[in-house]
Amino acid sequence: MTMLTCIFWEKPSVPHHIVSVLFCQENPLPFFSMVNLTMGKLLIIDSHAIAHRAYHSIPPLTHNGQVVNVLYGFYSMLLSAVKELHPRYVIVCSDSPGPTFRNTEFLGYRSKRAIPDHDLISQFPLLDDSLKKADLPLFAVGGYEADDLIATVTHQALRKVGRKSQRHLVNEVIIITGDKDLMQLVTPQVKLFMPIHGLSETKLFGPAEVREKLGVRPDQVVDLKALVGDNSDCYPGVPGIGPKTAVNLLEKYQTLDHIYQHLDVIDGTAKDKLLRAKEDAYLSQRLAQLVTDIPLVKFKLASARWHQNRLQKLAAVFNDYGFRSLVSRLENHHGLAKSTKKKPNSVDPNQGSLF
Numbered sequence: 001m002t003m004l005t006c007i008f009w010e011k012p013s014v015p016h017h018i019v020s021v022l023f024c025q026e027n028p029l030p031f032f033s034m035v036n037l038t039m040g041k042l043l044i045i046d047s048h049a050i051a052h053r054a055y056h057s058i059p060p061l062t063h064n065g066q067v068v069n070v071l072y073g074f075y076s077m078l079l080s081a082v083k084e085l086h087p088r089y090v091i092v093c094s095d096s097p098g099p100t101f102r103n104t105e106f107l108g109y110r111s112k113r114a115i116p117d118h119d120l121i122s123q124f125p126l127l128d129d130s131l132k133k134a135d136l137p138l139f140a141v142g143g144y145e146a147d148d149l150i151a152t153v154t155h156q157a158l159r160k161v162g163r164k165s166q167r168h169l170v171n172e173v174i175i176i177t178g179d180k181d182l183m184q185l186v187t188p189q190v191k192l193f194m195p196i197h198g199l200s201e202t203k204l205f206g207p208a209e210v211r212e213k214l215g216v217r218p219d220q221v222v223d224l225k226a227l228v229g230d231n232s233d234c235y236p237g238v239p240g241i242g243p244k245t246a247v248n249l250l251e252k253y254q255t256l257d258h259i260y261q262h263l264d265v266i267d268g269t270a271k272d273k274l275l276r277a278k279e280d281a282y283l284s285q286r287l288a289q290l291v292t293d294i295p296l297v298k299f300k301l302a303s304a305r306w307h308q309n310r311l312q313k314l315a316a317v318f319n320d321y322g323f324r325s326l327v328s329r330l331e332n333h334h335g336l337a338k339s340t341k342k343k344p345n346s347v348d349p350n351q352g353s354l355f
Contacts, residue, residue: 043087046177057198215247226285
């Protein structure tokens, strides 16, 4: 039996923003034998980040007059990740409408972002509804970003132990995202699965890949952003301190605190810039830091199990939208029994070749 569990609350500093929704199945079917699922691996999908990437990567597709390329791209990315990574559990985290606690902390937060295209945002309710129909767990909490939810779920998942065995149930978390902010979460147990070009080329980021990309360790990413700021999120950092200088400072002094503790030995204009912008640096640090302890966010791993019944529900969703190539991928690569029923007209006759 499929259940919909809704938990609602308000964050005091962000009134009128509620919603935590978890779609789950309390009694999932046993694992199917045709897919080798790695014990203890959790896959978390950054819903809106992948939706944005899909919208800008895939030509427009329509179904009954509604643009659906976001749905197609999202699920194509999901199937590719499951095929490559073989997770035991799958969870989706999403942004919620309205301001977050960061807007309370800094009024200019994300103030210069362009309004998303209507064809993009019109697909968000469709995506959420399709996740419900597919029985995939979805988390969204008012006042927080999906990144904070991902950080909290990751933190909780790695601490879960079995009642009888007392062994950790999750030994690896992989996050599907295009957002570099999540690189701060990377450890030997936590990796990012990131699209590089469109959705077809991906790369797995562990600690070494983060350092190669940004020049710092994952645990230094927050302080790097504190120094250089973030143009997309519109917080300042230290004006005049670029990535090269910031990396050099962090390589020598390790943390933002230690940089400010050693201002007396820092030469040149960097010292003056740091002195003038100390308040902005620490403001940026607070804005960059993800929340790992959102209150009341709890989940059961059993509800996130990737199993045969979930494939059948995904196939039903794909058939509803005419995504025949995605149904074929479920059948050919994920163990779904092939249907003898006549399939509806497809809206994506050529899309399969993109992935």
